[in-house]
Amino acid sequence: MIKMKKFSIAIHGGAGTILKKDMTKELESAYLDGLREALLSGYTVLENGGTSLLAVETAVSNLENNILFNAGRGSVFSHNGLHEMDAAIMNGKTLDAGAVAGVTNIANPIKLAMLVMQNSEHVLLSGQGANDFATEQGFSFEQNEYFFSQLRYDQWQVLLGSDNYALDHSNPVNEIKDGKKFGTVGAVAYDQFGNVAASTSTGGMTNKKYGRIGDSPLIGCGTYANNKTCAISCTGHGEPFIKAVAAYDVSCLMEYKGMSLQQAMNEVVHVKLVKLQGEGGMIGVDSHGDTAMIFNSAGMYRASKSSDSKMEIAVYK
Amino acid sequence: MIKMKKFSIAIHGGAGTILKKDMTKELESAYLDGLREALLSGYTVLENGGTSLLAVETAVSNLENNILFNAGRGSVFSHNGLHEMDAAIMNGKTLDAGAVAGVTNIANPIKLAMLVMQNSEHVLLSGQGANDFATEQGFSFEQNEYFFSQLRYDQWQVLLGSDNYALDHSNPVNEIKDGKKFGTVGAVAYDQFGNVAASTSTGGMTNKKYGRIGDSPLIGCGTYANNKTCAISCTGHGEPFIKAVAAYDVSCLMEYKGMSLQQAMNEVVHVKLVKLQGEGGMIGVDSHGDTAMIFNSAGMYRASKSSDSKMEIAVYK
Numbered sequence: 003m004i005k006m007k008k009f010s011i012a013i014h015g016g017a018g019t020i021l022k023k024d025m026t027k028e029l030e031s032a033y034l035d036g037l038r039e040a041l042l043s044g045y046t047v048l049e050n051g052g053t054s055l056l057a058v059e060t061a062v063s064n065l066e067n068n069i070l071f072n073a074g075r076g077s078v079f080s081h082n083g084l085h086e087m088d089a090a091i092m093n094g095k096t097l098d099a100g101a102v103a104g105v106t107n108i109a110n111p112i113k114l115a116m117l118v119m120q121n122s123e124h125v126l127l128s129g130q131g132a133n134d135f136a137t138e139q140g141f142s143f144e145q146n147e148y149f150f151s152q153l154r155y156d157q158w159q160v161l162l163g164s165d166n167y168a169l170d171h172s173n174p175v176n177e178i179k180d181g182k183k184f185g186t187v188g189a190v191a192y193d194q195f196g197n198v199a200a201s202t203s204t205g206g207m208t209n210k211k212y213g214r215i216g217d218s219p220l221i222g223c224g225t226y227a228n229n230k231t232c233a234i235s236c237t238g239h240g241e242p243f244i245k246a247v248a249a250y251d252v253s254c255l256m257e258y259k260g261m262s263l264q265q266a267m268n269e270v271v272h273v274k275l276v277k278l279q280g281e282g283g284m285i286g287v288d289s290h291g292d293t294a295m296i297f298n299s300a301g302m303y304r305a306s307k308s309s310d311s312k313m314e315i316a317v318y319k
Numbered sequence: 320m321i322k323m324k325k326f327s328i329a330i331h332g333g334a335g336t337i338l339k340k341d342m343t344k345e346l347e348s349a350y351l352d353g354l355r356e357a358l359l360s361g362y363t364v365l366e367n368g369g370t371s372l373l374a375v376e377t378a379v380s381n382l383e384n385n386i387l388f389n390a391g392r393g394s395v396f397s398h399n400g401l402h403e404m405d406a407a408i409m410n411g412k413t414l415d416a417g418a419v420a421g422v423t424n425i426a427n428p429i430k431l432a433m434l435v436m437q438n439s440e441h442v443l444l445s446g447q448g449a450n451d452f453a454t455e456q457g458f459s460f461e462q463n464e465y466f467f468s469q470l471r472y473d474q475w476q477v478l479l480g481s482d483n484y485a486l487d488h489s490n491p492v493n494e495i496k497d498g499k500k501f502g503t504v505g506a507v508a509y510d511q512f513g514n515v516a517a518s519t520s521t522g523g524m525t526n527k528k529y530g531r532i533g534d535s536p537l538i539g540c541g542t543y544a545n546n547k548t549c550a551i552s553c554t555g556h557g558e559p560f561i562k563a564v565a566a567y568d569v570s571c572l573m574e575y576k577g578m579s580l581q582q583a584m585n586e587v588v589h590v591k592l593v594k595l596q597g598e599g600g601m602i603g604v605d606s607h608g609d610t611a612m613i614f615n616s617a618g619m620y621r622a623s624k625s626s627d628s629k630m631e632i633a634v635y636k
Contacts, residue, residue, distance in 0.1 A: 131530025213448025258575035
């Protein structure tokens with residue numbers, strides 16, 4: 003009997019002030035179901051001998067299709083009443099990467115990011131130009147209604163009259179002003195070929211203006227993958243993650259200082275990001291297929307599973 | 320007599336296949352004059368006790384105002400006949416950063432990047448949204464004619480009928496198809512207070528489409544500054560610089576492996592970027608005020624000067 007090689011996957015659905023007291027049993031259960039389903043969709047790819055790249059695309063697409071998470075279908079409203087989405091994917095074997103920022107009416111921005119990587123000479127496309135690329139690649143566009151949810155709409159209305167924006171993604175309307183939930187989804191995986199990959203997707207901040215781009219689609223900041231070290235997907239207050247070049251910093255601490263994945267992620271999340279008031283977390287997988295999920299906020303929607311360990315799904319600390 | 324504290328500045332005006340045989344004496348002289356003028360504009364700020372942040376903004380603004388360089392006024396034509404510009408600035412003392420991508424009709428994108436850093440809660444603004452922010456900040460907009468030059472127009476016309484784009488910025492029209500000149504400007508500086516800063520600005524690639532964003536406005540990729548280590552501004556084929564997270568990699572090699580600025584820049588430019596087919600170069604200054612200018616292409620427009628060394632201006636290897 004041939005022993006199957008190790009493989010593993012971890013996903014996140016955002017981080018922030020996620021407190022048990024604010025959660026109904028039904029909502030919590032829906033989140034856990036959503037995480038389980040997305041995790042298994044990616045895990046199945048790996049189990050069937052698929053690549054880590056396909057696994058992270060599959061898992062993130064699944065989360066994008068779930069209206070509970072702030073990405074794809076569940077994206078929050080930006081200031082102009084649209085859903086402006088960002089996504090990135092990176093292949094740890096080749097360092098190839100693709101990303102989009104500020105795309106609209108695309109059901110699965112992560113699939114567009116994948117095509118930027120595969121079918122263009124570029125890494126990052128933005129705005130209407132990225133939508134034009136989607137058209138050329140044969141993407142179909144969803145009507146605005148596809149992205150509508152009453153919760154998101156109510157959240158937006160709370161902020162619309164103000165210049166405020168909110169990073170929240172799932173908490174009750176009356177808490178959104180705290181700006182303490184970071185709606186992003188992501189996945190990292192290690193496949194049977196020993197390759198790692200990372201992907202991240204987000205609907206950004208409620209009421210965001212000015213074509214703001216956060217860390218999610220930025221290679222090295224919110225998303226990074228390198229077979230030498232690790233694959234990382236971040237979720238949190240984007241600006242400090244950009245200043246910290248958070249995802250690549252984990253990789254550098256491993257490559258140049260010999261830290262383990264866990265040590266490097268602890269250093270970045272609990273020391274460096276804290277200094278920059280960077281609330282949030284990240285998931286990672288290293289070149290041995292070991293995963294880690296670290297956050298400095300009250301909670302992070304997260305799940306992981308490997309071929310030699312049980313499924314782990316959690317929300318709170 | 321009080322001994323003045325050390326200060327230094329380095330600038331670049333792009334890299335690529337810049338060969339003496341392709342250059343007229345007059346054009347070369349104009350480039351050298353432009354570099355000298357920009358360098359001295361930043362140097363004077365430092366000499367008068369100004370901050371490195373103001374020095375790099377001043378030097379890059381000066382280059383943006385010079386039609387010879389692909390940034391600001393001299394920006395190339397994008398596919399739609401506009402000038403879509405990117406810029407970033409970073410403060411090594413605080414790690415604060417500001418950047419804009421795909422802005423139009425702005426004479427000095429670097430000044431807008433500075434205001435993103437100072438007057439917004441964001442790091443990176445893009446497209447029309449970034450222009451809206453400029454309006455709110457009281458920016459005046461230039462007509463398209465301000466950015467017109469016959470050379471750039473001819474370069475664009477060569478490529479317009481095709482799907483090709485070119486990174487060139489200054490070579491004759493008949494060479495533009497090589498895609499081997501990388502039009503970007505940048506500055507790094509170390510001031511009398513011991514703080515470093517970096518700034519980068521570009522008009523991108525001739526005939527670029529899809530809202531493509533290169534490395535210049537991406538913190539950690541084309542631009543990075545940290546008092547612990549160094550300030551870096553890159554110029555080159557943007558995509559490999561993004562995959563390499565080139566600017567932050569120099570910082571990490573210094574902080575985590577104890578390399579000197581020169582060693583770290585050599586490692587990134589001559590080893591890592593070469594592996595990724597990343598042609599171009601970078602300028603840097605470390606936390607002692609020592610500068611370095613390294614490139615793997617035939618040439619890089621560059622200049623440097625410190626309070627204890629003579630001015631250096633060069634184009635070729």
